[in-house]
Amino acid sequence: MEFVPPWPPTPLATRRLAVETYCEGERLCDAGDHAAGIPLLRKAGRLAWELEGEAWPQWAEAMRASPPLPPPPPPLLDRSTRSWPTELTYLHAAAGDVWWRHATARHAIASALTRHGTVLLDDFAAERMAAARAECERAALRPARLRAEGGGLVVPEAAVRGDQIAWVGGEAQWQAVRAVARLVDELVCSVRLELGGAAARIRSRMAPMVARYASGAAFARHADNHCLRGEGKFCDSRVLTAVLYLSSDDWDASAHGGCLRLYRPAAGAEGEQPFDSEANAAADDDDVLMDVAPIADRLCLFFADLRCPHEVLPVTREDGMRAACTVWYCEGDESSFPLPLEVEPTAGGEEVRD
Numbered sequence: 107m108e109f110v111p112p113w114p115p116t117p118l119a120t121r122r123l124a125v126e127t128y129c130e131g132e133r134l135c136d137a138g139d140h141a142a143g144i145p146l147l148r149k150a151g152r153l154a155w156e157l158e159g160e161a162w163p164q165w166a167e168a169m170r171a172s173p174p175l176p177p178p179p180p181p182l183l184d185r186s187t188r189s190w191p192t193e194l195t196y197l198h199a200a201a202g203d204v205w206w207r208h209a210t211a212r213h214a215i216a217s218a219l220t221r222h223g224t225v226l227l228d229d230f231a232a233e234r235m236a237a238a239r240a241e242c243e244r245a246a247l248r249p250a251r252l253r254a255e256g257g258g259l260v261v262p263e264a265a266v267r268g269d270q271i272a273w274v275g276g277e278a279q280w281q282a283v284r285a286v287a288r289l290v291d292e293l294v295c296s297v298r299l300e301l302g303g304a305a306a307r308i309r310s311r312m313a314p315m316v317a318r319y320a321s322g323a324a325f326a327r328h329a330d331n332h333c334l335r336g337e338g339k340f341c342d343s344r345v346l347t348a349v350l351y352l353s354s355d356d357w358d359a360s361a362h363g364g365c366l367r368l369y370r371p372a373a374g375a376e377g378e379q380p381f382d383s384e385a386n387a388a389a390d391d392d393d394v395l396m397d398v399a400p401i402a403d404r405l406c407l408f409f410a411d412l413r414c415p416h417e418v419l420p421v422t423r424e425d426g427m428r429a430a431c432t433v434w435y436c437e438g439d440e441s442s443f444p445l446p447l448e449v450e451p452t453a454g455g456e457e458v459r460d
């Protein structure tokens with residue numbers, strides 16, 4: 107009688123991971139670490155039912171015998187890769203400096219965010235960018251800190267989080283950074299309703315954070331706000347993250363590093379863990395979505411929660427500046443800067459009191 111398999115064959119995309127998980131489980135069991143090995147063997151069986159049987163199919167044996175292929179490098183979005191949809195290229199050329207104010211652009215931005223959790227806009231602040239960058243270059247910054255297990259704030263190792271930061275208040279030294287943050291406000295306020303969900307309830311934002319990454323600095327994989335679908339012990343009110351890069355004009359990510367690496371949402375992310383640099387560092391590279399070069403005047407918008415894990419890859423350049431202004435947009439009106447319900451186009455760069 108012909109053997110009829112109990113389930114459809116495991117998809118090709120999952121097979122390699124299943125076999126590798128099995129081999130790692132087997133290696134740990136052989137080394138006597140059954141507590142770590144057995145869960146991996148079980149996981150392998152959940153990934154590919156064929157591995158539960160006595161006799162493995164040919165594809166599984168072949169994979170066990172062949173060394174794993176190195177993962178393909180993630181796509182690098184750099185200066186040569188246009189980040190907006192093709193239909194916006196003409197618009198960008200035609201619409202003058204603030205091209206994304208056009209309704210077509212806003213719909214495309216909202217729809218990319220909804221579909222992919224992230225969107226990139228190049229030439230975002232146009233002529234306002236250079237002054238903001240100059241303020242960032244001049245500023246005295248201090249090492250960023252992370253919350254330690256006991257609750258206190260510590261300066262971590264540079265590979266875990268090595269940026270130097272400042273929170274932008276009402277001081278005269280930050281006039282241009284405040285002006286670009288108001289441009290981001292205008293964009294976020296104009297797309298929030300179309301985004302729906304918690305984004306539709308964005309009513310405030312935090313003070314902008316300016317950050318510079320010197321040579322050797324990185325920020326290990328993390329999500330800005332540890333919650334999934336609005337829930338989780340470590341949830342705060344942040345909904346959207348907006349990062350506007352203020353790097354040197356000649357930043358070449360393939361030579362100087364410092365890319366923002368975006369990951370797919372972690373499978374089964376419960377949203378219950380605090381920032382855990384070890385677990386995050388060990389996370390799977392298979393989940394990489396793309397590497398975003400931190401080129402000047404590029405705005406990267408993404409959801410602040412566990413839908414968008416990300417990391418800053420180490421900077422390898424001694425001179426030059428890898429810098430950004432980050433603004434977090436929050437549900438409700440409790441954060442430092444209330445946002446209007448109606449959007450007014452931001453006046454051309456002049457100073458308005460925040």
Ligand SMILES: O=C(O)CCC(=O)C(=O)O
Nearest residue numbers: 325330349366418430432
């Ligand atoms: O600078 C970047 O590209 C992202 C920084 C970041 O992830 C953060 O500050 O939370």
Ligand SMILES: [Fe+2]
Nearest residue numbers: 328329330416
């Ligand atoms: Fe982040």
